Amino acid sequence: FGERSQTIQKLHCHSCGTMYSTDRYVENHLYCTCGGFIRPSVVLFGESLDPHMLAAAEKETKQSDLFIVLGSSLVVSPANSFPMIAKEHGARVVIINHDPTPLDSIADAVINNRNIGEVLRLITEELSLN
Ligand SMILES: [Zn+2]
Structure with a gap:
């Protein structure tokens, strides 16, 4: 972007x-x-989203192979539409959030009750990118 x-x-x-x-x-x-x-x-709660940014995000979402949600309750629009868009376009969806979300049922993997930084560190280690 x-x-x-x-x-x-x-x-x-x-x-x-x-x-x-x-x-x-x-x-x-x-x-x-x-x-x-x-x-x-980043956009903070209650702030409006830039329409150009939204369009770009939607494009990226449609092209993604893996869509990872980090720390979102997924109850606020339009953010909560992106995992569905990703799923509809063939991506695998992973939701990492403290609590369960309404979209857990469409996710390929759900990780609750874990520190996001810790989860990302483990993923990075697994991918040997650090
Ligand atoms: Zn200044």
């Missing part, structure tokens, strides 16, 4: 848009030099 890519690994200033690495949070520097709050580059 290029520059507009959403990632939890990046932060940006809510006021001026300056990008920061997550080291900024680790060092507990939560404010930009302009005084704006530095936030994760």
Whole structure:
């Protein structure tokens, strides 16, 4: 998705848009030099989604072989439509969430009650990517 890519690994200033690495949070520097709050580059609860981003996400979803849901209750639209779209286009769906979700029945695998970071670390180890 290029520059507009959403990632939890990046932060940006809510006021001026300056990008920061997550080291900024680790060092507990939560404010930009302009005084704006530095936030994760993902959509937070209650925020509206960019229509271009949605279209791009839908395209990626349709092309995916494996669709992994990380920490979503899957009760909020439109986020909860993506696992269905993925499934309909032949992807395997894995849901990793603290609690069961309404879409667990369509998932190929469901992981509840596990720390997401820990699960991802184990997957990465398994794939020998680290
Ligand atoms: Zn700023």
